[in-house]
Amino acid sequence: MGATVKICGLSDAQHVKAAVSAGARYLGFVFFPKSPRNVSIERAAKLMVDVPVGVAKVALVVNADDALLDRITSETLVDMVQLHGSESPERVAQVKARYGLPVMKAIGIAGPEDVAQIERYAGVADQLLIDAKAPKGADLPGGNGIAFDWRLVQRKYWPCPWMLAGGLAPDNVAEAIRLTGAKQVDVSSGVESAPGIKDDRLIAAFCAAAHAAN
Template identity: 65%
Template sequence: MADSRVKICGLRSVADVAAAVAAQAAYAGFVFFPKSPRHLTTDQARLLAFAAPPGLMKVALTVDADDATLDAICDAVPLDMLQLHGHESPERVAQVRARYGLPVMKAVGVADEGDLAALTEYSLAADQILIDAKPPKGADLPGGNGLSFDWRLLVGRKWLRPWMLAGGLTPDNVAEAIRLTGARQVDVSSGVESAPGVKDERLMAAFVKAAQ
């Protein structure tokens, strides 16, 4: 099994970006969602994007953002990918891809087998799919809640696009999650934090090492 590529989401400082690079993460996620403790303004994100070396994929996470919001983000921040983490339809995913000319990753929440059909549907519209734990009813955040789902649901399944596993991953469980699901890519946010929105460079390094 090849090393799994790691996305560290919710970076908030130049030091966070440096720690992600030192840990050998493949993707850096910037969150544009005011309810999140990891939310950035476009000015903050621009600084972080310019601090990122070539080769680190810079991903903007948005939640049901309209064109005006996405225009403002894409105009201000040099990005490599857009991550849609709300209730965007496959049609909306296709629109965003066409409008911005950037690869689009669509997050899909999974709680049980009934949620898997949506993965096939979205894999027709997006460049990648992010398979995340479905948030609890009434949750403020669509992701980054530190919750996992039953990874056995994914065993032996294939989709048309590359996919990434998210939801409740930590340095302690990521190797097992990869072993069970065959994930070639994994995403972490709260699992490498010492407090909500506060990244811990030692946990980041431990997570990437465990994923590899």
């Protein structure tokens, strides 16, 4: 019984198709100009059109205001909003109420002191993304290709579903699932040949490894 997969940072129709064909259940589209995976709203709208029913289209934003979220939610076929900045639990609740879409909140983990904050969001978010905390001074809050000590979230259970992220790749995702008990995993840089450039073979290998993991 393997894990459900989210492929994040998609910006090309070929790689969207590859992710769907490999069995990914979530596709992430990044709306953050500093990211090499950033897509325009217009481009994302076109990419989402052919995504089959049953595969969730996730809009990743970082401390986005209502004006940006208004455009994304009205101009694309997004199914879920991923808040990947320093949004408060109150902001999570506001986004849920304003748009009527499920909200996933990303939480960066570096040490034991970071784990406690998960509880602050577990009661308000629809899902949690447990990611590696970005290094100090990093331009990106995620997608940096670094992992955290997975033992910090080993066999943890929260009131809402959670997804493991941070430094995952085809060659370590099975071990990450085994150590943490994660039912869902997220990958971005781990299936790229260069920053922002996805690799169909790595996408397929990652999904196969995650689906086969115990």
